[in-house]
Amino acid sequence: MTALQGPDRTRPINAGLRDWLTADVTTSPWQARAQRVYLGWRRLSSNRLTMFGLAVLLVLVVVAALAPVIAPEGYDAQSLNGRLAAPSAAHWLGTDDLGRDVFARMVYGARVTLMIACLVAAIVAPIGLLVGTVAGYFGGWVDTLLMRINDVFLSFPSLILALGFVAALGPGIRNAIIAIALTAWPPIARLARAETLTFRNADYIAAVRIQGASALRIILRHVVPMCLPSVVVRITLNMAGIIITAAGLGFLGLGAQPPQPEWGSMLSAGRAHLSGAWWISAVPGIAILLTSLAFNLLGDGLRDVLDPRSDT
Amino acid sequence: MSAQLLVEDLRVRFHTQQRVVEAVRGISFTVGREKVGIVGESGSGKSMTARAILRLSPPQARVSAKTLRFQGIDLLASSERQMLAVRGRRISMIMQDPKFALDPVMRVGDQIAEAIPGERRGSRAEDRERVLAMLDAVQIRNPARVFDLYPHEVSGGMGQRIMIAMMLMPEPSLLIADEPTSALDVTVRMRVLAILDELAAQRDLGLIFITHDLNLVATFCDRVLIMYAGRIVEECTARELAHAQHPYTRGLLASLPRLGDTRARLPVLRRDPEWISA
Amino acid sequence: MRLAGLKGVVRQAGSVAATLLGLLALTFFIGRMLPNDPVLAIVGDQADQSTYDMVRHQLGLDKPLYVQFFLYIRAMLSGDFGDALFTGHRVADDLMKVFPATVELATFAIIIGVGIGVPLGILAAVYRGSLIDHVARVVGLLGYSSPAFWLGLMGLILFYATLGWVGGPGRLDVAYMDSIDTHTGFMTIDALWEGDMEVFWNAVSHIILPASILGYGSMAYISRMTRSFMLEQMAQEYMVAARAKGLSGWAAIRRHAFRNILVQLVTVIALAYAFLLEGAVLTETVFAWPGFGHYLVAGLLAGDMNAVLACVLIVGIIFIALNLLTDLLYRLMDPRTR
Numbered sequence: 001m002t003a004l005q006g007p008d009r010t011r012p013i014n015a016g017l018r019d020w021l022t023a024d025v026t027t028s029p030w031q032a033r034a035q036r037v038y039l040g041w042r043r044l045s046s047n048r049l050t051m052f053g054l055a056v057l058l059v060l061v062v063v064a065a066l067a068p069v070i071a072p073e074g075y076d077a078q079s080l081n082g083r084l085a086a087p088s089a090a091h092w093l094g095t096d097d098l099g100r101d102v103f104a105r106m107v108y109g110a111r112v113t114l115m116i117a118c119l120v121a122a123i124v125a126p127i128g129l130l131v132g133t134v135a136g137y138f139g140g141w142v143d144t145l146l147m148r149i150n151d152v153f154l155s156f157p158s159l160i161l162a163l164g165f166v167a168a169l170g171p172g173i174r175n176a177i178i179a180i181a182l183t184a185w186p187p188i189a190r191l192a193r194a195e196t197l198t199f200r201n202a203d204y205i206a207a208v209r210i211q212g213a214s215a216l217r218i219i220l221r222h223v224v225p226m227c228l229p230s231v232v233v234r235i236t237l238n239m240a241g242i243i244i245t246a247a248g249l250g251f252l253g254l255g256a257q258p259p260q261p262e263w264g265s266m267l268s269a270g271r272a273h274l275s276g277a278w279w280i281s282a283v284p285g286i287a288i289l290l291t292s293l294a295f296n297l298l299g300d301g302l303r304d305v306l307d308p309r310s311d312t
Numbered sequence: 313m314s315a316q317l318l319v320e321d322l323r324v325r326f327h328t329q330q331r332v333v334e335a336v337r338g339i340s341f342t343v344g345r346e347k348v349g350i351v352g353e354s355g356s357g358k359s360m361t362a363r364a365i366l367r368l369s370p371p372q373a374r375v376s377a378k379t380l381r382f383q384g385i386d387l388l389a390s391s392e393r394q395m396l397a398v399r400g401r402r403i404s405m406i407m408q409d410p411k412f413a414l415d416p417v418m419r420v421g422d423q424i425a426e427a428i429p430g431e432r433r434g435s436r437a438e439d440r441e442r443v444l445a446m447l448d449a450v451q452i453r454n455p456a457r458v459f460d461l462y463p464h465e466v467s468g469g470m471g472q473r474i475m476i477a478m479m480l481m482p483e484p485s486l487l488i489a490d491e492p493t494s495a496l497d498v499t500v501r502m503r504v505l506a507i508l509d510e511l512a513a514q515r516d517l518g519l520i521f522i523t524h525d526l527n528l529v530a531t532f533c534d535r536v537l538i539m540y541a542g543r544i545v546e547e548c549t550a551r552e553l554a555h556a557q558h559p560y561t562r563g564l565l566a567s568l569p570r571l572g573d574t575r576a577r578l579p580v581l582r583r584d585p586e587w588i589s590a
Numbered sequence: 591m592r593l594a595g596l597k598g599v600v601r602q603a604g605s606v607a608a609t610l611l612g613l614l615a616l617t618f619f620i621g622r623m624l625p626n627d628p629v630l631a632i633v634g635d636q637a638d639q640s641t642y643d644m645v646r647h648q649l650g651l652d653k654p655l656y657v658q659f660f661l662y663i664r665a666m667l668s669g670d671f672g673d674a675l676f677t678g679h680r681v682a683d684d685l686m687k688v689f690p691a692t693v694e695l696a697t698f699a700i701i702i703g704v705g706i707g708v709p710l711g712i713l714a715a716v717y718r719g720s721l722i723d724h725v726a727r728v729v730g731l732l733g734y735s736s737p738a739f740w741l742g743l744m745g746l747i748l749f750y751a752t753l754g755w756v757g758g759p760g761r762l763d764v765a766y767m768d769s770i771d772t773h774t775g776f777m778t779i780d781a782l783w784e785g786d787m788e789v790f791w792n793a794v795s796h797i798i799l800p801a802s803i804l805g806y807g808s809m810a811y812i813s814r815m816t817r818s819f820m821l822e823q824m825a826q827e828y829m830v831a832a833r834a835k836g837l838s839g840w841a842a843i844r845r846h847a848f849r850n851i852l853v854q855l856v857t858v859i860a861l862a863y864a865f866l867l868e869g870a871v872l873t874e875t876v877f878a879w880p881g882f883g884h885y886l887v888a889g890l891l892a893g894d895m896n897a898v899l900a901c902v903l904i905v906g907i908i909f910i911a912l913n914l915l916t917d918l919l920y921r922l923m924d925p926r927t928r
Contacts, residue, residue, distance in 0.1 A: 152612030155906045157868030160886070164902040167890045168620045244737045248872050251739055252887060267740055271876075274747050285740030292735035368830055392839070400836025407834075412827040415846045417925055426845070427835040462925045475831070482836055 043305045050301025056294035064110040071104035075261045084277040096266070096280050097273060105261035106287060112255075112262045113291060116177055116246045121235055123181040124188055129231060131185070132192025133223045137200055137215065147193070150186045158183035159245050166254045173256040176249045184242055191234050195227040229306035237299035240292040247288045263288050315342035316486055316518050317365070317403075320379035324360045326372055335360040335373070337542035343486065347512065347519040349529030349550070351564075352539035358522045361539075362488045366405060367395050383485065400482035401429055408491040410471025414463035420474050421447075421459030427481035446477040450507055469500035473507060480511060486518040494523065505532055526553075526564055538564070541588045560587055602917070606910060611663075613906045618662050621899045622651075671900035676892035681900045684885060690775025691761065692874070692881035696866040698801035703808030704859055710809070711816025715824060716843060726813055733810025738869050742803050742876035749799055757796035759878035766792050800877045804869050808862040815858045819851035826850075853923045857916040864912045867905055 026032040044050055063070060079099035087094045093102035135146040153161070158180075165179035199205065200223075208218055249255045250264020258265070263284035270280030324336040336357040341348070352358045363369045365380070367387060380388040382403060390398065407413040415423055424443045433439060440459070447455035450473040463471060472492060479487065489508065493501040509532065512519050521533055529536050530553050538546040538561050546558040556562055563581040629646050637645075646652055650661060665672070671681035714726040749756045757763060761777050766789050773780045778797065781790035823829065824847055832842040871883035878884070882901065889897030921927050 148608060148612060151609050152616055155609060155613055155909045156902065157865055157905065157909070159868045159871060160902055160905050163871070163886065163890055164617070164620050164898060167893075167895060167898040240735055244735075247737050248739060251737075251872065252875070252891070254890075264737075267737075267743070271743065274743065275751050278747050281740070281743050285737060285744065288737050288740065289732075289735055292737075293731065296731055296735050363830075366834055368833055396836060396838055399834055404836075405831075405834040407827055407831055409827070413831040415828045415832070415850065417850055418846070426832075426837070429836060464926050478831075479835055 040305050044301055047301045047304065049297045050304075053294040053297030053301065056290055057298065060110055060114060060291060060294075063107055064114045067107045067111055071101070071107045073101065073104055075105045075108040076100065076259045077104070084273060084280075086277070087279065093283050094277065094279050096269060096277070102266075102280060102283060105266060106263070106283060109261040109263045109266060109284065110287070112173065112260065113243065113246070113287075116173070116180070117239055117243060119177050120181050120184055120242055120246075121239065123177075124185045125231065125235060127181075128185045128188025129192050129224055129227060132189040132194075133196045133219050133227060135189070136193040136196025137219055137223060139200075143193075146189070150189050153183065153186040154190070156183070158241070159248055162245060162249065163252075163254075166249060171254040171257060173260070173262075176246060176255045179249070180242055180245055183245075184238060187238065188231055188234060191230055192227045195230055196223055199223075199226060233299055233303045233307050236295055236302055240295040240299070243288060243292045243295065247284075315344045316383055317343040317520075318379050318381040319361075319365070320377060322361065322364060322377040322380060323375070324357070324364050324369060325374045325376075326370075327374065334542055336364065339539070339542070339544045341537055341544065341547065343518050343520055345485075345516050345518050346535060347509075347521060347533040349521045349523065349533035349536045350539055351523060351526055351529055351536060353524055355541075356539040357542040358539050359490055362405060362490050362520065362522055365488065366399055366403060367392075368399075368405075400427060400479075400484065402484055403486045403488065404479040404482060404484040405488040405490060406472070406475045406479045406492050409495040410463065410466075410468065410475050411495075413475060414471065414478075416463050419460050419462060420466065420478075421461075424474065424478045424481055427478050429482050443477075443481070446481055447474070449480075449511065450474070450477045452477075467500075468496050469504055472496060472500075472504050476504075476508060476511070480515070483515070484517070486520070487512070488520045488522070490522045491524070492521075493528070494525075526568060529553075543588075545587060558587075559584065602914075606914060609910055610907070613903060613910070614663050614666060615659070617899045617903045617906075618659055620902075621895050622655075622658060622662075666903060671903075672896040674889065674894055674897040676889060676894045676897065681897050684897070685882070685900065685904065687775075688880060688882050688885045691777075691879060692867070692870050692883060694776045694778065695797060695801055695804065695870060695874070695879060695881060696863060698797050699804035699866055699869075700808060700859065700863050702802055702805030703812050703862060706805075707809040707812030708816050708855070711813040711818075712820055712843070712848070714813065714817040715820030716839075718821065723817075726817065730810040730814050733806050736806075737872075738803055738807060739872040739876050741806070742800065742873055745799050745803055746876070756799045757792060759876075761796050761879065762789065762792055763796075800873050800879060804866055804873050807869055808866060811862055811865075812855075812858060816851070816855060819854050820847060823847040823850045853920055856919055856923065860912050860916045860919070864909050867908065 020031065021035055021038045023031075023035075026035060077100060079095070081099065082091075082095050083097055083099045085091055085095040085099075091101050091103065093106060096102055096105070131146055131150070135143040135150075156164075161183045162176075162179040165182055166175055169175040169179065205218060205222060208222060213221075246255060247262075247264035247267070250262040250266075251268045253265060253268065255264055256262035266284040267281050267288075270277065270282075270284075273280055319342065320340045321338045322336055322340070323334060323338055326333045326335060339357075339361065350358045350361065360369065360373070364373075364375045364377075365382075365387065367375070367390070369375055375388070377388055380386070382398065385394070385398060385402075387395070387398065414420065421440065421443050424446060425439045428439055428442065434442075443459060444455040447458060452458050452470060452473055458466065458470070458474070463474075466474065472495075476492075492508070493504055496504060505528075508519070511517070519533075521529065523529060530550050533550050535547070535549050536553055537544050538556075538558065540560050546556055546561045548556060553561075554565070556565065560581075560583075563579070566579045567581055569578060629642055629649065629651065633641050633645050643652075650658060653661075669682050671685070673679070674681045674684050677684055710722075710726050710729075714723040717723055746758065750758045770780050770784050770786055770789050773783050777793040778790060781787075781793055820843075824843070826847075829842055829847060832846050833839065837845070867882070870879075870881060871886055873879070874881045874883035875887050882904075886898060886901040889901065
């Protein structure tokens, strides 16, 4: 079928979706966008390691969502008779020092982990994007001021700064999330600024400005969408470290407070029983590792699809 | 004149995920102690040919040939150890841009000294003397000062002369020059070529001169090979170039501007897909 | 040319000073302006108003904010970090005591990180796509994804409790504590100084596990960066030229590619060393290592803001200093920027 003929109306309509997504010539911006997503997904799914990471994260989400179904007895059911029991049919991952089912606590702990990840991402992405694009777009003293603040935050390793914030704010999961978010936004802002700088002087930006668009509109509708791919990649990759930092805070007792289960604090609670019931510490650690690994793998895969400028 | 280099049906292939790309598609030629020019546009395969001869192709490339022999040595069948005795000592190569082809963090004198083959090395002072003599041979005026310079501190023309010095240090019999003057100013170009010419005559070198500049080979080389899309489409002596047969060569010649040209428009080369499959 | 260099240095000094000021402002903000009442921490919530007011006056908290900030800067820059409530000593004195332990740990860790990471990165680059490249990648990935404090615990279970190959928590066995004098604060060096080989090997057996755990993280980062740098250099034209003049593959790598990555590598190693401070916080907690990280955590759990903020500030200053140092090294080592 050459371009000279019209669209083929002889084929049945329901065979069309695949063709529509792979057609050479698109007839609407909607189709073009859908095609990009489809092609991107094909590339992403061809990377087995990335798919593994995605699968792990999906399992995590499902487990967290269905926690009451999977572990109906809750995370707090103590049984002082059955303390420190080894893994068995009744308790798949054994029990901890208060007789609570480790498996159930792990499942509910997944909720906490996911909540931290989502909330931090939800806070960091808008703030980082806003600060970075504004700094990059306006330049001048705005840029200098914002980047100076950014540099100050970047001068601390994230765990240490987070500890500083938590020391002032007090323990608790809400404060932990705030503290982590405060340390996680600077790299995103810096990235958004770098991206903005590359096309700030592009013709299409100038064209929109001449048409009378306000700075806010330009930033929101034109600059931010261009920064999104690399920001998404970076947040995904950084999430691996954020999970570990959150677990670290939990390990020190500064995250979710008892009796709420949190993988980091469960790890810490198992320290007293390392020689006997070592699984109380081992299992949460494996979960943290797998989650962090999953984010790393997913981030690597996303980077190959969305941001292929890197070498490795 | 006896041929030093014998190339028969040389092919260089790249296997990508989707298909096989043939950069060099079965070329054959010989080079004796003469100056042979290989002319072609970007992508014609001329650089790949040079790398293939020295077995320095990129790791993804697959080189094959019916014959690839130099002074009796089968280059294709040689192991890497055997090739170490060929590179530099028998065949060496100067490259296009001295800014990139010289190590930026090592002094140029040390880089030239590095080219002295192991068995001919002396003390540090002796090696330095030999390097200075070589720098003098490429007409660098203050060899002692230049020895201690870094590549970014020398001009383009001097850098290229340093590269010539470096590649002639191990005393090869065949020198491949891969676009040696393309990165130089026109005025400097002639000077470097003159030096190359003189040294080639002095040392009875074979020279393969790769370029895209047809005018240059007409005056500089003895024989000319025209490459297009991985094949040799024309082979003649430099003198016969004006009477070339192949339409590609004729098209190239016709599109060259000339002093005293009366044509109102320069003809644009029209590519015939036939040339790829012929 | 000289003048331009001087101007650049002045500009950079100004930039550093501004960042330092920002650092101080941030720690001041955390300490004074966040919902946390340092007075209550001292007097407890049973005290009456007059005691409260007196302590408040003593701490200078009744002065206007900008005055407080000025006094704060003056104190910090002169090294007066206040008193650590939970130890009873001056924070500055405490820090002097705990830093050597962390530096010793970090130094062993970076030696492990560089010693394994650099060769691994080079091999991964030279044999790109081969088994060793994949192994290096997987090992590195696991390094980024593992919580170091968990690895520490697992390491203790396996290598100490089960196999008995290494010493346990702490810097020395209890039997050896206080058996040698403190010269440098580095247990290993001090033991060698005194010629006490028994204590030396005991110190080594205690440091090897935490240093390996810490070093693992550095190794992952260093090997990945080394691989990246090497790949970049190996694609350069001068590598082809080097081989064309007769150098073997490995000679070209050793003499040219590797020398070209040295500058960047040193920068990366300095950065990795700085990040060890972060890793040390939890590793020292797990191994009961009496260093800086352990001090920070202890102060935090005791609610001692003086100690915590002083630690945070110190780390920030070290980071800035290291960044400056690497900038300087870059300028010195790369002939192109001289």
